[in-house]
């Protein structure tokens with residue numbers, strides 16, 4: 261599989277027939293660029309004046325056109341195509357609707373029409389023939405999945421290498437040639453091992469077969485991916501949304517898509533991936549964003565861990581269900597409706613039957629409240645008919661709006677305000693006891709009751725868990741609208757009640773659930789995916805596992821994996837595709853030298869290329885910031901993304917999840933462990949911190965290392981330097 265080097269003095273766009281293969285590919289790139297410009301020009305010159313009846317239509321259409329123009333931009337630093345497939349099983353490449361007429365084969369491969377260039381977007385020429393096909397099209401799939409064992413109709417797979425936007429190399433695999441040995445692709449390896457700086461990038465050129473299977477799972481299927489650090493879960497989730505938007509654009513444009521991440525800095529880190537894939541309309545939010553937006557409350561308070569654990573427990577769903585319905589009473593009086601000279605009387609026992617039936621039907625509280633007056637009116641109408649009248653629908657509506665019926669509804673099925681309801685539940689011991697009878701213990705009740713109840717909903721210091729309770733109550737009253745697809749990243753940290761909050765946002769849609777049980781650091785962290793999926797309302801979802809690590813070098817992942825038996829026994833250790841010898845340094849220093857040694861390690865890291873994350877226990881962050889300032893080393897504030905000018909950022913251990921840096925300096929592991937309420941959570945936090953490095957990790961410690969990391973604890977030695 262030769263990788264072809266470029267001729268640095270290659271001429272611009274010479275005659276097609278006489279060119280060497282690389283020149284021909286460059287010519288195709290140039291022609292594709294021209295075609296893309298023409299596509300953009302066509303859209304820009306659309307005149308919509310004659311096709312729109314009014315200014316609202318014109319406005320909508322113009323917005324669509326602007327978005328299309330934006331999507332057709334030719335970005336200089338993102339290659340228009342990165343691969344090529346020449347099909348031999350002609351003319352039916354899998355899933356392709358194209359049935360090309362086979363022209364004569366040119367000298368290097370398949371007939372032009374059986375050849376597909378794979379890129380980020382579709383480009384066609386003036387005749388509408390494809391010059392580049394979208395990576396998500398069915399015809400592109402073998403680029404990711406075909407192998408010698410299963411060539412999927414492909415004779416030749418070509419990968420392109422670029423340097424600064426210039427096409428400089430290509431590499432071929434002849435999948436149907438039995439004599440060509442299967443070799444690892446050097447271009448693929450180079451791309452995967454390219455150091456990562458700044459925010460997360462897309463991986464369209466190098467999606468791996470096991471990842472591609474998850475990316476292209478059908479829109480109706482929910483998938484759950486368990487994966488060790490750096491196995492590409494986040495990347496896979498984002499590419500899956502892009503894939504689904506391509507394959508089901510209309511349906512998802514109507515229903516909407518959403519990516520959920522754990523916090524702002526994580527969302528900032530991933531926010532450019534989907535736009536780079538041409539998808540600008542995907543919302544990215546935290547669970548807290550969703551529930552505060554839906555309920556209108558602001559989170560200003562915190563819970564102690566025990567209160568938060570109980571509030572996040574799935575049993576609270578039943579407590580809330582009872583609370584919402586607690587105001588429903590059985591009618592004691594008949595309902596008497598006066599119309600003209602006649603009085604119609606529905607006796608109490610019949611009203612009770614109606615109320616019971618509505619309670620049992622399992623419809624939303626609010627929907628039942630709206631149905632109740634109609635039911636009572638129906639009972640009145642039945643009486644009218646029996647006495648010879650012929651009332652129509654308008655009469656039924658009028659009766660439903662009658663003052664006596666309204667008064668009845670108000671009395672037996674009172675309106676519920678979810679915010680006030682939860683306020684009462686957390687302030688009123690008697691009410692909480694009534695609603696949680698047989699569900700919560702007295703201690704549990706005490707743990708969640710406010711010691712000083714707020715005066716009203718405005719002065720209440722709602723916690724994040726309270727907002728989820730209110731969201732659940734709101735859904736019991738009125739159904740939360742469902743989106744078409746939700747990606748839930750770092751799912752392992754969600755409480756059962758948070759899973760339910762996410763689940764009700766995709767009841768009629770599907771979800772991609774991504775996480776790692778070993779990285780769960782909340783008191784309620786997920787212990788089993790089966791349980792989590794049942795809280796989400798998708799108990800039948802398939803659970804896939806990814807174990808091939810793309811981020812962390814072998815030496816570093818082996819070191820971090822020593823913690824696995826203590827934090828998640830039974831989970832597979834990640835392998836690493838990246839072999840950076842000398843990537844791990846462990847330095848023991850005296851207590852008084854600690855800050856200085858950390859500063860030195862940062863200085864050394866700054867001598868190399870790429871981003872640097874100084875990860876430390878949250879409590880150590882101010883001291884380290886001061887030490888860096890004193891040493892005159894500029895650094896970014898916690899949670900800020902690095903860029904080419906500001907490459908060093910200070911990362912509190914609690915914010916490190918999901919992020920990555922070229923070099924990581926890890927301050928005092930024992931302090932990271934001690935920063936958590938229990939040892940297992942502490943070691944999990946440490947595992948997260950140890951697995952953020954792409955090229956190198958330097959651990960600096962004064963206190964003894966946690967036991968599993970000590971030299972010889974597994975017979976090996978973290979190369980002390």
Ligand SMILES: Nc1ncnc2c1ncn2[C@@H]1O[C@H](COP(=O)(O)OP(=O)(O)OP(=O)(O)O)[C@@H](O)[C@H]1O
Nearest residue numbers: 463466467468489490491492493494495810811918
């Ligand atoms: N097929 C691939 N080709 C190139 N890079 C890849 C591939 N898969 C993953 N990566 C890269 O590996 C790194 C880790 O990926 P990602 O953040 O998605 O992993 P993760 O499983 O979500 O990790 P964590 O559990 O730590 O959050 C990223 O830089 C990502 O771009």
